Amino acid sequence: MNRIEGHDKVTGRATYAAEYPVEGVTYAYPVQAEIARGRITSIDAAGALAMPGVLTVLSSEDPPELAPDADPELGLFQRREVAYRGQIVAAVVADTYENARAAARAVRVTYQEDPHDVRLRSDHPGLYRPEKVNPFYPADTEKGDVAAGLAAAAFTVDVTYTTPAMHNNPMEPHATLAVWSGDGDLTVYDATQGVSTARDMIAKTLGLPAERVRVVCRHVGGGFGAKGTIRPGTMLAVLAARAAGRPVKVALTRQQLFDVTGYRTPTIQRLRLGADADGRLTAVDHEVAEQSSTLIEFAEQTATPARTMYETPALRTAHRLVRLDVASPSWMRAPGECPGMYALESAMDELAIAVGMDPVELRVLNDPEVEPAGGRPFSSRNLVACLLEGARRFGWEGRDPTPGVRRQGRWLIGTGVASSTYPALRRPSQATATVENGGYVVRVAAVDLGTGARTALTRIAATTLGVPPEQVRVELGDSDLPAAPLAGGSMGTASWGSAVVAACEEALRDGKHGAADTTDAIKAQEDLARHSFGAQFARVRVDMDTGEVRVSHLLGIFAAGRIIDEKLARSQFVGGMTMGLGMALMEATVTDEEFGGFSNHDLAQYHVPVCADIERIDAAWIEEDDRHLNPMGAKGIGEIGIVGTAAAIGNAVYHATGIRVRDLPITPARLLA
Amino acid sequence: MEITLQVNGTRRTVEVDPRVSLLDLLRERLGLTGSKKGCDHGQCGACTVLIDGRRANACLALAVAQDGSDITTVEGLADGDRPHPLQAAFIEHDAFQCGYCTPGQLCSAAGMLAEGGPSAITDDLATDPALTAEEVRERMSGNLCRCGAYPNIVTAIVEVAR
Amino acid sequence: MRSFEYARAADPADAVARFRPGTMYLGGGTNLVDLMRLGVAEPEYLVDVSRLPLDRVEPDGEGLRVGAAVRNSDLGAHPLVRERYPMLARAVLSGASGQIRNMATVGGNLLQRTRCPYFQDVSKPCNKRLPGSGCPAIDGDHSNLAVLGHSTACVATHPSDMAVALAALDARVHVTGPGGDRVIPMPGLHRLPGDEPGRDTVLEPGELVTAVLLPAPPPGASRYRKVRERASFAFALVSIAAVLDVAGDGTVRECRIALGGVAHAPWRCERAEQALRGARAGEESFGRAADAELAQARPLPRNAHKVPLARNLIVRTLLELAP
Numbered sequence A: 001m002n003r004i005e006g007h008d009k010v011t012g013r014a015t016y017a018a019e020y021p022v023e024g025v026t027y028a029y030p031v032q033a034e035i036a037r038g039r040i041t042s043i044d045a046a047g048a049l050a051m052p053g054v055l056t057v058l059s060s061e062d063p064p065e066l067a068p069d070a071d072p073e074l075g076l077f078q079r080r081e082v083a084y085r086g087q088i089v090a091a092v093v094a095d096t097y098e099n100a101r102a103a104a105r106a107v108r109v110t111y112q113e114d115p116h117d118v119r120l121r122s123d124h125p126g127l128y129r130p131e132k133v134n135p136f137y138p139a140d141t142e143k144g145d146v147a148a149g150l151a152a153a154a155f156t157v158d159v160t161y162t163t164p165a166m167h168n169n170p171m172e173p174h175a176t177l178a179v180w181s182g183d184g185d186l187t188v189y190d191a192t193q194g195v196s197t198a199r200d201m202i203a204k205t206l207g208l209p210a211e212r213v214r215v216v217c218r219h220v221g222g223g224f225g226a227k228g229t230i231r232p233g234t235m236l237a238v239l240a241a242r243a244a245g246r247p248v249k250v251a252l253t254r255q256q257l258f259d260v261t262g263y264r265t266p267t268i269q270r271l272r273l274g275a276d277a278d279g280r281l282t283a284v285d286h287e288v289a290e291q292s293s294t295l296i297e298f299a300e301q302t303a304t305p306a307r308t309m310y311e312t313p314a315l316r317t318a319h320r321l322v323r324l325d326v327a328s329p330s331w332m333r334a335p336g337e338c339p340g341m342y343a344l345e346s347a348m349d350e351l352a353i354a355v356g357m358d359p360v361e362l363r364v365l366n367d368p369e370v371e372p373a374g375g376r377p378f379s380s381r382n383l384v385a386c387l388l389e390g391a392r393r394f395g396w397e398g399r400d401p402t403p404g405v406r407r408q409g410r411w412l413i414g415t416g417v418a419s420s421t422y423p424a425l426r427r428p429s430q431a432t433a434t435v436e437n438g439g440y441v442v443r444v445a446a447v448d449l450g451t452g453a454r455t456a457l458t459r460i461a462a463t464t465l466g467v468p469p470e471q472v473r474v475e476l477g478d479s480d481l482p483a484a485p486l487a488g489g490s491m492g493t494a495s496w497g498s499a500v501v502a503a504c505e506e507a508l509r510d511g512k513h514g515a516a517d518t519t520d521a522i523k524a525q526e527d528l529a530r531h532s533f534g535a536q537f538a539r540v541r542v543d544m545d546t547g548e549v550r551v552s553h554l555l556g557i558f559a560a561g562r563i564i565d566e567k568l569a570r571s572q573f574v575g576g577m578t579m580g581l582g583m584a585l586m587e588a589t590v591t592d593e594e595f596g597g598f599s600n601h602d603l604a605q606y607h608v609p610v611c612a613d614i615e616r617i618d619a620a621w622i623e624e625d626d627r628h629l630n631p632m633g634a635k636g637i638g639e640i641g642i643v644g645t646a647a648a649i650g651n652a653v654y655h656a657t658g659i660r661v662r663d664l665p666i667t668p669a670r671l672l673a
Numbered sequence B: 001m002e003i004t005l006q007v008n009g010t011r012r013t014v015e016v017d018p019r020v021s022l023l024d025l026l027r028e029r030l031g032l033t034g035s036k037k038g039c040d041h042g043q044c045g046a047c048t049v050l051i052d053g054r055r056a057n058a059c060l061a062l063a064v065a066q067d068g069s070d071i072t073t074v075e076g077l078a079d080g081d082r083p084h085p086l087q088a089a090f091i092e093h094d095a096f097q098c099g100y101c102t103p104g105q106l107c108s109a110a111g112m113l114a115e116g117g118p119s120a121i122t123d124d125l126a127t128d129p130a131l132t133a134e135e136v137r138e139r140m141s142g143n144l145c146r147c148g149a150y151p152n153i154v155t156a157i158v159e160v161a162r
Numbered sequence C: 001m002r003s004f005e006y007a008r009a010a011d012p013a014d015a016v017a018r019f020r021p022g023t024m025y026l027g028g029g030t031n032l033v034d035l036m037r038l039g040v041a042e043p044e045y046l047v048d049v050s051r052l053p054l055d056r057v058e059p060d061g062e063g064l065r066v067g068a069a070v071r072n073s074d075l076g077a078h079p080l081v082r083e084r085y086p087m088l089a090r091a092v093l094s095g096a097s098g099q100i101r102n103m104a105t106v107g108g109n110l111l112q113r114t115r116c117p118y119f120q121d122v123s124k125p126c127n128k129r130l131p132g133s134g135c136p137a138i139d140g141d142h143s144n145l146a147v148l149g150h151s152t153a154c155v156a157t158h159p160s161d162m163a164v165a166l167a168a169l170d171a172r173v174h175v176t177g178p179g180g181d182r183v184i185p186m187p188g189l190h191r192l193p194g195d196e197p198g199r200d201t202v203l204e205p206g207e208l209v210t211a212v213l214l215p216a217p218p219p220g221a222s223r224y225r226k227v228r229e230r231a232s233f234a235f236a237l238v239s240i241a242a243v244l245d246v247a248g249d250g251t252v253r254e255c256r257i258a259l260g261g262v263a264h265a266p267w268r269c270e271r272a273e274q275a276l277r278g279a280r281a282g283e284e285s286f287g288r289a290a291d292a293e294l295a296q297a298r299p300l301p302r303n304a305h306k307v308p309l310a311r312n313l314i315v316r317t318l319l320e321l322a323p
């Protein structure tokens, strides 16, 4: 189905956060820390205040009143300590963007600088085991005897993969427009993935009841996790508007996004795999080192996919975290699965070579009956079907595994495969369905960040109601609507859809109105391992002289429950795979070890794929009929597309060249080294 | 300074601070928020508009330097209620997800289709190549799409180019 | 951005007459406005030279005269350039994006500044931006900076593609200024950093580029090739402009090689050219020539790959040009 808001988006009428026309709007521009660690000794705003158009300056000289337990990233201007370079330490509010920005440069901040530590190392003395990893998994798991499994193995692989810091870089930079009413109510137009979540976080940070805050987000220019929770820019707009007594707009610059809106932690991953003479796994050990800031503990769940993927008598997964003088990492598309599966699926390729077995076959051979770590049964698992269907479509059969032998002119050609997985979870949501003007209006505080939520929910409602989609209007993107979880973790459609179906069913019974809350239903669900799976195939060519890699073809086959809309689903999968290609070949944020922060903080230096990088990407799926999920039978599709892509490409590069690059991204520099 | 622009067919005379970019003039002062700001440094293409019929990054164009120019933004692409063929093709081929890069993609494509000539990947630079998917991909590489709608964008443009 | 005054110059003389300390000429603005927004450039007065009547590409004897205000896209699409200087057309078309090329002028392209990450970040030191403040790139992020001709004060590279082709074509840059008119040969416009990295070129304050003259196309086959981290819209890791003329007996009659992305200026490979003239064209002599040139390379810890990359590009491009 074509997107419901398609016309608005192609005509420029779709309104994003910074674009709501508000009378008397002013602009706030942040001042950022120029040291990586230390203390602010003074902030002199006199020069800035004297500049044209300046209304006020916010800083810790006069800390705004906030809830005492405000999150340290969101509790702006509360403390004098600097935790990372780029942290917001002050802000100027002025009548125009140009004036605010010019005056921000005139704010003089002096520091007492302390030595900083911004480099993640696998032998860092500060590494520790976190209580849990995002969002709620145990940091470590262990079953069987890994040492024995490795010792008994006929073949072993013991390799370390690293992935760099990466930034989500949604095309719409984080932006917020905050408007306080005369009686102290707050309306926030925010670029967010969750209006209910954003409202709750803003209210909590301010110490206000949630009813006093309304968050509106009708359209958002992507987020990929970076807008899953509110970031400092949102609070800056809220506090600046309160201080200035005027509506305030904050539109972060692309450079500021790199500093204050989160990123994917770099990882160092050691993989030890053992297999018997037939290729059956005897042990899997996946240990990860990663970083967080000194402000908050965010531990990415990088080793968790190993708990799900392959049958093995001995399995150990472990996460170690070190708190550095860096910005707080956060969610980026498929946190955990994405970097973790890159390492695991690359190591599986290395194992296939060691065993002398086809990599598709190796994966099929080691497909488990029940979840390897916990022993829970799967609600459905069709990895093998994806691998076999993908192999068939891709023309995998008869592949010669010898690396570095296929040439076309100066190009070396290779193919690679990797598996994908992502959890299929749900969160409680509310929704209503009401008969209005001869049709139905469905209300749910969901957000459509480009996933097509508006369209998918319309279809879900129409199907439940037994009416054509034209008779359903879905209202979303407003925290005044029935509360709903954020768009993230590939849970959006499943969570909101469950509530929409229930509300629509009740409306049918009632004839007028239905309201639903899925909290109890979700609590009552069976304890099963619910995951999507997939198989990705890549064909690459590598220039022998220059090390340039081009991806001639990517094919992804996914098993993700029932697909609600083919057009939307294909776009989601392809989009994820595109980002995976970026991860494989070009995406890396460079930590500035001397000064702290990141040095390549814009889109000319941090490369994401451009149109010319994407030659052919095909995505298809295996229909699943899984009754243990939700009323739609759907698993999420927003993230699985990025999982496995980088490994498939890396494996193909090895097949093409015989060079195993174990540090992403695979650049000409690495291939020529 | 006072400048006069023709914006989507309407004459607009405005007083601007020389520091204001064409993009900020459109978005913050003329209420034309269709053109998007993704980077403010020429690196993403979200702000692409047509200046005197040629595609350009409005973020790097100073408004004062455009005095006397004819500007077309995404709001001005359609012919009244009739969508531009590119707009229709983008909807039909699902050539966007979040839609934030879309106005820039559309203006860029409209400008690109009018350009002709060779590109960096054209084998024989003396010839004007056909607008194959490969040519379109190279020519549209100044417009990033983080949602990864590229294949559909290319399909939509190639269809209109025919 | 600091406040500034803006004026459109009527003709080159008017532009020069308007020049005073704190003035900068504005071409398409694709580099200057970028740097002003970052606070790297802080002109008090912008004199717009993008609409000067210097926007023609016209035959000049055996060669071609390209006005400084010609847009990059118009240069790349010009029939005479495509036909007679395809290497230049390809270099121009390989730079930036369609939109930027529509805005960017020939003069501005030549005078665009380095993409060194520290240079672009005013919160950090940089000898080029703030003389004497230090060069953090030397021990820091220099993965895309120079391997040739750099100094202990600066290891930046010049990012232009077009300038590399112009350096190989022996182009001449015409300038006018408070001190009158002069002609600067390419290479020669761009300096090596030495102990004065603040100066990118040999231009004096107030000098305005008016045109670039291309001498008759050199005999032989030519090619521009650019290697980058993605398929398009990225600056070069290394690029090459090469011209090769091989005599009937298989010996090299003439050759020109210029590299981009390796130095503070487009790098003309005189040693390689020297080694090749009169030599038998082939993989062996091409390799020797490349080695002769790159013997002077002084790679930094994180950009050593540029040396084999440059070598491979020289050898491969020449092999492709050899009959």
Ligand SMILES: Cc1cc2nc3c(=O)[nH]c(=O)nc-3n(C[C@H](O)[C@H](O)[C@H](O)COP(=O)(O)OP(=O)(O)OC[C@H]3O[C@@H](n4cnc5c(N)ncnc54)[C@H](O)[C@@H]3O)c2cc1C
Residues within 6 Å of the ligand: A604, B041, B042, B043, C024, C025, C026, C027, C028, C029, C030, C031, C032, C033, C034, C049, C068, C069, C072, C094, C095, C096, C097, C100, C103, C104, C105, C106, C107, C108, C109, C110, C111, C112, C113, C159, C160, C161, C162, C207, C208, C209, C210, C233, C234, C235, C236
């Ligand atoms: C995202 C991005 C990607 C890019 N990628 C590439 C690339 O891959 N390859 C490449 O080569 N370039 C690339 N560029 C750079 C681009 O080519 C230059 O910005 C452009 O050529 C500059 O031309 P301009 O007319 O816009 O110059 P301006 O920005 O107007 O001026 C640049 C400088 O030249 C001076 N100047 C301008 N005209 C004259 C004159 N006539 N006489 C004296 N001084 C003058 C100005 O004072 C200023 O100092 C990229 C730029 C961007 C923003």
Ligand code: SF4
Residues within 6 Å of the ligand: C114, C116, C117, C118, C119, C125, C126, C127, C128, C129, C134, C135, C136, C137, C138, C145, C153, C154, C155, C156, C197
């Ligand atoms: S290399 Fe040159 S431009 Fe870069 S930081 Fe050093 S001095 Fe500045």
Ligand code: FES
Residues within 6 Å of the ligand: B036, B037, B038, B039, B040, B041, B042, B043, B044, B045, B046, B047, B048, B057, B058, B059, B060
């Ligand atoms: S906003 Fe202009 S190119 Fe990104």
Ligand code: FES
Residues within 6 Å of the ligand: A171, A221, A222, A450, B095, B096, B097, B098, B099, B100, B101, B102, B144, B145, B146, B147, B148, B149
């Ligand atoms: S549609 Fe979201 S960036 Fe292109």
